[in-house]
Amino acid sequence: MGFSSGGTTLISKSTELTGDVKFSGSLEIEGRVKGNIYAEEGADARVRIMEKGFVEGDICVPTIIINGSVNGDVHSAKHIELAAKATVTGNVHYNMIEMVKGAQVNGSLLYTKPSSAKEDTKSATDSSGGKSSKAKDNSGKDSGNLEVVANT
Template sequence: MFGNKPKPAPKSKSTKIDTLIGQNSELHGDVIFSGGLHVDGVIKGNVYAESDSGSILSVSERGLIEGEVRVPNIILNGSVNGDVHAADHIELAENAKVTGNVYYKLIEMVRGAEVNGNLVHRGDKTQDFLPGPNHDTSADKKGDEENS
């Protein structure tokens, strides 16, 4: 009665999902997106989004990405075989498995998550995350070696 104010709804970390790769789908080739991408299926290729776009990638426990990931915000509960670059934030949930290096600005990691590679903190100085099809990755690797 008195003092019983309704509690505000909790703020959700999720964003609107614009693209869905379904559980029974397998995509071959690079994916370039903006907004929200949710993966329940398999992507055999790289996944890119602009570093300043605020885009978010979520991978369910059934999802698998075989390739490099360069997305500002990532919620991973599935598997990635390749390096993961999160310009802003990455959340590694209980079933997350990364076989490759994880480059991050802010990281959350739950018990049970697995990283078979290095965890590398990146400061405010980040590289462009959308290299495009003609991008020369040798310059990125040289920059990574200098930052080590």
């Protein structure tokens, strides 16, 4: 998947990390993180929270796979997968989402249009046609389509 630029970092099940994490490449969490998780600017990064993994803080990474617990808001610019044992207590900001049967979200699912930061406001108003008032929302969010995939 092209995540070799920053290598892979593992936070094992016997590890508890307190503080913010900024990374590139791939981050796998089996333990606990008490802090926010960010990808380096422009990095093609991925974070995966395993079944027993727990994050208390916000996550802002392009590609996110959750099969554990997150207590905070989740921001994904590319793709987010909520696996069968995922529990998110907070809002999920997504561009493309895959949600498996059994996943729980205790918060809102908020669609975010894919665009660069500089073009965000202009492209949202230009491409929205008659819905410009909705696209001009200061948060830059718009309600979008939710695709639910049930894997058996």
